[in-house]
Amino acid sequence: MALTSAVVFTIARLPSGWRYDATRSEIKGTPLRETGFSHVVITTSNAPQLGGFFAALGWHLHSTALSADAADFWGADMTQVAERWVAPSGACEAVLLPVTHTTAVLRPLDCAVTTPGGLFDINMRTWDSDWAREFLHTHGWRELVPAVAWQFGEVQTSEGLYIQDDGIVMAVMQRLSPPLEGIEFDRMSDVFNSTQMVSSVETTLAFLEVLGFERFIDHAGPLPGEGPRVLQLEQHPAETAGIHLSIAHPGAAMSGSIELIDVPEHPLPCLSVPTTGGRGLRALAIPCHDVAKTFAAVDDSAWSAQVCQPLAKRDLPGLLRGECFAVTAPDGGRLDLYQLTQ
Template sequence: MRRAAFGLLVACIPASPTLAGFAQVHGVAPWTETVISVSDVKPFARLLGEIGGWQPVARGRLSAAEIAYWQLPATASARFQLWCAPKSSTGCLRLVRFKGVPQQPIRLGARAWDPGGIYSIMMRSDDLPRLFDAAIKAGWWAESPIIRFNFGGSDLRNVVLTGPHGVNFAVYQRLSPPFTDFHLGLISQGFNSMRMVESRPRARDFYAQKLGFGLVFDGDGTNAIATAPEPSNFGIPLNYTLKALRAAAALSPTPGETGRVEMMQITEFAGIPQGARARAPNLGILSVRYPVQDLAGYRAALAKQGVTPAQSAEAVPIEGFGTTDLFAVTDPDGSLTEFYHAR
């Protein structure tokens, strides 16, 4: 049965941005990792490691300088594990356990259409039904059963897996044409991050004009979810799949299949903003981290666009990177995006 695939459409569109931005001039590369704040690593290790074949490539304690970068008191502490997919050194997940500070979920009780906070990290699979069955048995949940749909000449399967703290992994299997840009396996590296937004044009323009990303995809919000009442991958009520409209855009600092950021507005529903909690040490997806060759130059370019970092630090020891200069910016819906240079 083919069902309504609502949004997340950049899994099957052309790889190259149609509009270049100034980020590429300063050497902004695809994001290398996602930072996720968790209370317990074990549910993620079971899905990623036991089921997906991922491996922890680094682990340890956050330095005092990194705790300060996250604007936490000196009494706070944290440990992390950095997990990467097989045959991949990018699109990894840094799982961080903060201690000694109050926490609450970033997207507390949120539905898919509630804006603010990073909604999901997108991955791929070479056998989505097998992954779905294993994930459900491991205690993960989903917004819907697997959805199958056609878009842009591709035959796709998709499901949004939901774990602790409302962390979502949106997983795709492209049945045809074959996907060959990076290794798949049961769970591939991350390649995109989805943010639910109040206004697609406002969010799109922030990443394009303020951050200098290139435009990959821009949907005007005139398409309904389905042509008949069908389940959707965002859990939209069945009787609204003919009424709700999708408005999505995706951007990337460089051409390619990785390092993207996507924003989705579900125009029929007025969601409850979640962005005020999108800060460490709260639980959920905190950010994605983009490496930058010319960090000082890029930061100066952002300042000319009126972008002021929400947090920044220099010479921070970060395991997996080394001594690192970094800063984070906040998008219009309150979600963080980080930029760094490892010395």
């Protein structure tokens, strides 16, 4: 969702009710890592269409055969070929793992936006929301929530949600005013943020802290203006439509950040999301300077039961090859942690 994406670059002018937190790494010293997620792993029955979307934006394709390790780690089909789509910046990848159209989706296409369970969306920026809508329609995305222009503090943004047939949701943001500075991209940006709808923001944050993520944006209460429409909360009275939203990253950056949202007054049952297989947003992959140290931190914590794939050396596509492990957040969002080798 990245409802606060524009705010991050105007920290000193956060709207009333929004709070900037110093990261714990600023207090404790060197964190486990300095970056957020670098890869989005997608299991899809629409690889040609999704690949066409990335290709049209100038992303570069690297194809690779899938190993037995990939089949075990993700539930991938070894008879297929993985597609690594690398953003023009080189800082972000989408890994497409083809599956059949009969494979169950991880999040039903008709579930309410704020339903907890798994990974909800990926976020990209655009310079032109109208252009992006037509472009996305051309490549198999349809509107889940039409773009909404809304104001918070001195920042005005337009945000819309799009969904495709694997149940993958994309939030597309355009900064309306003041101009977005310090970020360069062509028509659409890298994937810079991913949202999880959760049962409890605080519980999931406690889990992410073990992985080196720290909250740097926090909001509790109603969303200003037309903001509730983005989360399909406009039907509720304003006094009960408040949310708790936090964004976490090891270095307080909106680049590979993880956003968490819960709706205290209108909770929904959590989806049951399998740890492997399925179709949709399968995992976010996070680089580690010392993946063994990160694994030990999880294994020695109260969250050791969240490990769904143990630390091991695996033959996975591209930069993900080598030592890695996987965990699931309390509501099923999967995170793959891998050894940074360059």
